[in-house]
Amino acid sequence: MSSTESGAPVKPAGDTIARRPDPTRVNPITFNEIVDALASGMRDFRAAPLYGLFFGAVYAAGGILVVGTAAWLGMSYLSYPLAVAFWMIGPFIAVGLYEVSRRLEAGTPLSWPGVLGVIWEQRRREITWMAFVVLFVQIMWMYQVRLLLALFLGFQSFASFTEFLEVVVTTPEGLMFLLIGNIVGAGISIILFSLTVVSFPMLLDRDVDFITAMITSVRSVVTSPVPMVGWALIVTVTLLLSMLPLFLGLVLTLPILGHTTWHLYRKVVPEAEDQPEASSSSSETAA
Template identity: 30%
Template sequence: MDKDKEVVVERDENGEEIRPLLISANSISVRAPFEWLAKGWADIKRAPVFSVTYGAVIVLIAALVFWLVYQGGHTTMLFTIGIGALLTGPVLAFGLYSISRQIELGLEPRFGYCIKESSKHMRNEMLFVLILLIWARAASMVLVFFPISDDIGIEGWLEFLAVGSIVGSFFASLVFVTSAFSLPLMLDRNTDAITSALTSINAVLNNKLAMLVWAILIVGLILLGIVTMGLGMFVIFPLIGHASWHAYRETIKQEE
């Protein structure tokens, strides 16, 4: 089998393996998302300090940014920042994927290992972040076509929130389909951003019902985190991050 692999592997001018633009996906059941959360919770219990600390740092940084913007009187910018935080969530969870991967490999989770792995894939991560930020900026353009002012009134705010929610939901869905499996795939197989995105889109479209359940669970957990004044996100964010790693492992066909 090793000889066969050596025959089919192609390499570029730098000696790096040329991989296919699309990696096949498995068919998963609608119960799978609940199993991913259970495995994610198991990872938190295996590495509680790393997981909760990681979640707390991300949430506190986001809260600080929101507070600074609000104190600066840039109220309308909160919408843009909120959309940006939502859309870049999969990238911010990269360290959590690494922790789950370390646990899976039988290693003792180490923060330095997360940094090392993240730096190895920095180029593809940054490209992915750039794409997400462009989408976030596009989503925030609702402020251009639907300007608001201090005297907008309750009806005006409700209309703005309705339009903003529709626009935000569209881009959030786009990001979900594109990034559901992209970042864990980059970490695990060192794939480029295009291959990762196409693989993720294909996997989601081939498991529509199960992925709809997964999306609903994520939205529900995030709303739970919001109603707890963000405190619940200390655990919810790492839970979703760890579960996303297991979602990738079960959905994307693994190398033989």
């Protein structure tokens, strides 16, 4: 046995220290995984269409209510930024769809009390904090819209959305507002997408905190930037086109996107048992 000169025992130099697996580890993906996840999402929608249509209808009704309220208050010129802000809460609305996909994957029977009960339980979990993150980003988006309106168009009011649209597309100031506003909005959307692309399904599926979930989500984008940006473009274009017919397209597109997001999460974030444990580099022991 090794010892010091005073006779005290010395800890072996090669003592191995087991460490917990990294909860933020992610798998790199390609477009093939996105296509496969999309196919799985469509399959889940066909397997449980009533659940998908229900959550899609709730999302569409919320969009109609938001824009309709703005028009009723005489602020119809804010319809476009409000619609974009409402689009940002899609991942939170889709929690019910993630639960449906999780149950289909596990072979667990589907029931309305079971699915809605899981959603209700999230009020005590970390998803609530993620909802605050999304709300904060929405507030940032609306404040920058008001700031750009003041900078480029002054504090004038518009009687209708048509009048606002005419000013925006026919004046230099309006075109500059449109250009800068969309650039800033795209930047905010990219940040929100990076924070939420897998964090909501991860928080539903695992016992992790929302900071860990956001780090994992950002790492998934950094690890596979091109496929993830491609997925972001698919989501953005699909949602924007779905909003054009009075948000009614969301009844069909939201469930497919929600189910797809669940399967994309399952491909990106490995199972806990699949993550190798870290250990010290040396495995020798002193006799």
